[in-house]
Amino acid sequence: MREPGDARGQPLWFVVLDEDGAWREALADMFAAGDDLRMAGGTGHAADVERLVRDNGADIVLVDHALARRSGLAVAADLARRLPSVRVYLTSHAPSRPLWEEARRRGLRGIVPKPFDRPALAARIREDEDLDQRVAASLAAARGGAPEANVIPGGAGDEPGAPRLGGVGDPPRTLAVCSFKGGVGKSLISVNLAVAAGSPTARHRRAVALVDAEEGVGSTAALLGVVPHPTIEDWAEYRGERCVDPVIAAQKLAQTRLGLSCVFAPGALDRSVDGDVMETVLATLPRMFGLTVVDCAPAVTPAVLVALRAATTVLVVVEPTLDCLDRTRKGAAALAAAGLPTGKLRVLCNQNRPGPGDFSPVEVREALGLQVLGSLPFDVGAKRSCNRRRPLACVAPRGPFMRSLCRVVGGLLPGVGEAPPGRVWWRA
Numbered sequence: 001m002r003e004p005g006d007a008r009g010q011p012l013w014f015v016v017l018d019e020d021g022a023w024r025e026a027l028a029d030m031f032a033a034g035d036d037l038r039m040a041g042g043t044g045h046a047a048d049v050e051r052l053v054r055d056n057g058a059d060i061v062l063v064d065h066a067l068a069r070r071s072g073l074a075v076a077a078d079l080a081r082r083l084p085s086v087r088v089y090l091t092s093h094a095p096s097r098p099l100w101e102e103a104r105r106r107g108l109r110g111i112v113p114k115p116f117d118r119p120a121l122a123a124r125i126r127e128d129e130d131l132d133q134r135v136a137a138s139l140a141a142a143r144g145g146a147p148e149a150n151v152i153p154g155g156a157g158d159e160p161g162a163p164r165l166g167g168v169g170d171p172p173r174t175l176a177v178c179s180f181k182g183g184v185g186k187s188l189i190s191v192n193l194a195v196a197a198g199s200p201t202a203r204h205r206r207a208v209a210l211v212d213a214e215e216g217v218g219s220t221a222a223l224l225g226v227v228p229h230p231t232i233e234d235w236a237e238y239r240g241e242r243c244v245d246p247v248i249a250a251q252k253l254a255q256t257r258l259g260l261s262c263v264f265a266p267g268a269l270d271r272s273v274d275g276d277v278m279e280t281v282l283a284t285l286p287r288m289f290g291l292t293v294v295d296c297a298p299a300v301t302p303a304v305l306v307a308l309r310a311a312t313t314v315l316v317v318v319e320p321t322l323d324c325l326d327r328t329r330k331g332a333a334a335l336a337a338a339g340l341p342t343g344k345l346r347v348l349c350n351q352n353r354p355g356p357g358d359f360s361p362v363e364v365r366e367a368l369g370l371q372v373l374g375s376l377p378f379d380v381g382a383k384r385s386c387n388r389r390r391p392l393a394c395v396a397p398r399g400p401f402m403r404s405l406c407r408v409v410g411g412l413l414p415g416v417g418e419a420p421p422g423r424v425w426w427r428a
């Protein structure tokens with residue numbers, strides 16, 4: 001791992017703002033020499049810091065939290081804003097997680113516990129640098145700036161001779177999977193779509209987040225075979241914020257062994273998913289992931305409405321019955337009346353029960369006046385996969401359901417789940 005020091009191997013220079021003169025002198029002695037970190041100057045006055053930084057070309061500013069007249073955090077945040085290319089840290093005798101989160105939220109790199117010595121400061125800076133690099137890499141992948149940046153290393157597209165992405169650097173997408181009737185297959189579709197899109201064998205592998213917006217049921221976690229934690233309630237403290245720092249957000253996501261990052265819904269029916277919190281979650285995740293899938297509740301709750309508004313595309317799942325089509329027509333009309341652009345609605349017909357469907361996709365399109373992506377067949381493997389808590393995308397990626405799902409959403413998500421033959425990447 002690289003020691004602190006800039007890309008040319010020069011030491012990093014820091015300026016200290018601390019009212020304790022003895023501590024400043026101790027630091028000056030400690031960091032008078034060395035090829036990794038050097039002290040460029042110290043002061044007890046906030047007004048001097050900017051000049052010291054500019055005069056010395058400093059890379060780092062360390063601000064003591066315990067300033068007499070102003071909060072060190074506020075001073076540090078101010079400096080971070082005015083000196084965007086300088087890394088500003090808070091130093092504190094009482095570091096805590098909430099303080100670290102608040103510091104990150106206000107643009108600081110982190111907190112250095114006091115007192116510190118050279119190895120401790122070097123380790124702190126190195127850790128934060130690694131963290132920021134990891135987040136920057138995931139943001140780059142999510143944004144798809146360069147075509148290849150959107151392919152996660154290890155995907156099928158990276159193997160010699162394997163199919164490549166083909167230059168598609170698609171922007172982050174949010175898919176809300178909704179319906180106006182319960183039990184039509186939303187969760188089955190959401191989970192398997194998310195797993196397939198993030199699969200290492202996908203032609204175009206994406207960084208994927210899955211959000212469960214249906215409180216009390218827990219079917220998303222059950223289908224994945226994982227414990228439903230953390231939940232959206234763990235994001236409640238960020239309610240009303242535009243978006244959450246990706247480093248903090250990453251700790252409020254469940255990391256599953258399938259490579260998916262998830263936010264689950266609360267397990268109790270009396271704990272609803274808060275619409276404002278959902279808004280923050282859905283503003284944050286597209287900055288970190290190429291694809292965010294939201295498994296909606298069968299009713300248009302406030303959280304579902306937020307998801308439908310935030311979505312780049314809304315997948316409306318229907319079963320081919322008159323009752324379901326009637327409800328869907330009324331539901332779509334209500335959404336249009338609520339100001340949702342119906343142009344982003346796409347219908348998916350799902351044969352969630354055995355027996356012939358009552359309506360063909362063409363008839364569904366005529367009945368609803370909405371664009372229909374296609375049909376998913378009844379698949380006997382679905383029940384088995386649910387009972388065994390292993391997604392179809394893992395155990396039967398080329399079964400009837402998955403083949404159809406990847407085909408019908410292929411226009412929205414090019415290269416989804418196209419596993420090269422003979423490559424099994426997941427076992428029980």
Ligand SMILES: Nc1ncnc2c1ncn2[C@@H]1O[C@H](COP(=O)(O)OP(=O)(O)OP(=O)(O)O)[C@@H](O)[C@H]1O
Nearest residue numbers: 182183184185186187188298351352377378379382
């Ligand atoms: N194409 C299919 N083939 C076989 N079984 C299916 C298919 N689609 C859905 N099912 C089954 O239908 C049942 C309901 O599916 P699911 O839980 O995904 O529906 P939902 O719309 O999420 O329900 P809810 O409205 O309660 O959230 C499950 O047992 C699922 O396995």
Ligand SMILES: [Mg+2]
Nearest residue numbers: 186187214219
């Ligand atoms: Mg469901």
